[in-house]
Amino acid sequence: xxALTQPASVSGSPGQSITISCTGSSSDxxxxxxxxxxxxxSGKAPQFLIYDVSNRPSGVxxxxxxxxxxxxxxxxxxxxQADDEADYYCSSYTRSDTWVFGGGTKVTVL
Amino acid sequence: xxxxxxSGAEVKEPGASVTVSCKASGxxxxxxxxxWVRQAPGQGLEWLGILRPWGxxxxxxxxxxxxxxxxxxxxTSTHYMQLNSLTAEDTAVYYxxxxxxxxxxxxxxxxxxxxxx
Numbered sequence: 212x213x214a215l216t217q218p219a220s221v222s223g224s225p226g227q228s229i230t231i232s233c234t235g236s237s238s239d240x241x242x243x244x245x246x247x248x249x250x251x252x253s254g255k256a257p258q259f260l261i262y263d264v265s266n267r268p269s270g271v272x273x274x275x276x277x278x279x280x281x282x283x284x285x286x287x288x289x290x291x292q293a294d295d296e297a298d299y300y301c302s303s304y305t306r307s308d309t310w311v312f313g314g315g316t317k318v319t320v321l
Numbered sequence: 322x323x324x325x326x327x328s329g330a331e332v333k334e335p336g337a338s339v340t341v342s343c344k345a346s347g348x349x350x351x352x353x354x355x356x357w358v359r360q361a362p363g364q365g366l367e368w369l370g371i372l373r374p375w376g377x378x379x380x381x382x383x384x385x386x387x388x389x390x391x392x393x394x395x396x397t398s399t400h401y402m403q404l405n406s407l408t409a410e411d412t413a414v415y416y417x418x419x420x421x422x423x424x425x426x427x428x429x430x431x432x433x434x435x436x437x438x
Contacts, residue, residue: 212383214365247424249366256416256431257358257366262424300366304423308380310356315365 215240215301215313222319228289231316233301234282239311241282245304248277248286251315252297260299261286288318296320323347325417325429332435333407341432343400343417350398351375354420357391357402359413360431367413371420372400407436 216234223229233240233248240246246264249257259268261277264284274289284303288295301313328342343355357369370381372391379391388405400417415432418425 243423245423249425251366256428257418257425258428259424259426262422262426266422268426298365302366302368302424307383309382310368310371310423312358312366312368 212239212305212307212309212311215303215311217299217301217313217316219314220317220319222321223288223291224321225291225293227291228287229291229318231286231288231299231301231318233284233286233303233313235284235303235311236282238306239303240279240284240301242306243304244279246277246279246284247302248275249300249302250295250297251300257300291320293320323419323427325419325427327415327417327429327432330433330435332437334438335408335436337407337436338403338405339407339411339434340401340403341415341417341434343402343429345398345400345419348419350393350395355391355393355400356418356420356425358416358418358425360416361410361413364413369402369415374400404434407434409436412436 248261251257264279265277276287299316326344351374374393390403393400417429419427
């Protein structure tokens with residue numbers, strides 16, 4: 212199972228919105244609505260942001276939103292803040308009854 | 322609150338085995354699957370497998386089948402991940418993560434495993 216494709220880096224200024232893409236195939240992202248997103252600050256464990264494409268767990272800021280079109284899922288961060296500077300990973304359930312992660316995207320707040 | 326507390330760092334020689342534990346608290350142990358994920362230094366997340374704590378059903382990533390075993394002890398609410406035939410490429414931080422709605426909602430603090438002669 213190949214890793215999902217994410218851009219290596221995305222940057223934005225405080226207050227702006229950015230979008231991170233996550234491209235897979237019909238065997239994973241395109242075939243199921245079980246796409247999730249995680250934020251990982253340097254040296255820390257990942258934190259849960261989004262599940263089932265667009266659902267936010269309680270406690271997660273509404274500045275984070277998810278969507279999907281075909282084989283590509285997206286995470287949008289609006290009102291970018293300094294603390295949003297981190298690595299972001301997507302994950303999807305797959306046809307093989309396994310899970311796969313994206314390669315990760317480093318978000319820089321300019 | 323829901324917590325996953327993992328065992329401490331390990332240093333192993335090539336060819337050895339390592340077992341990482343993950344003690345769960347704050348929720349019904351048998352109500353959730355448990356994922357295992359690893360992260361090599363400077364690299365991304367890699368999914369290793371998942372265990373259903375009732376019935377011991379496991380699903381492993383194809384890359385690790387044959388040298389990984391996941392298990393649990395319901396009496397102590399602890400999950401275990403054993404990886405055999407270690408090489409330098411297995412040097413990584415290993416995480417357990419509780420499954421909720423086909424996602425990982427709570428993560429352990431991570432266990433550093435270093436493989437070196």
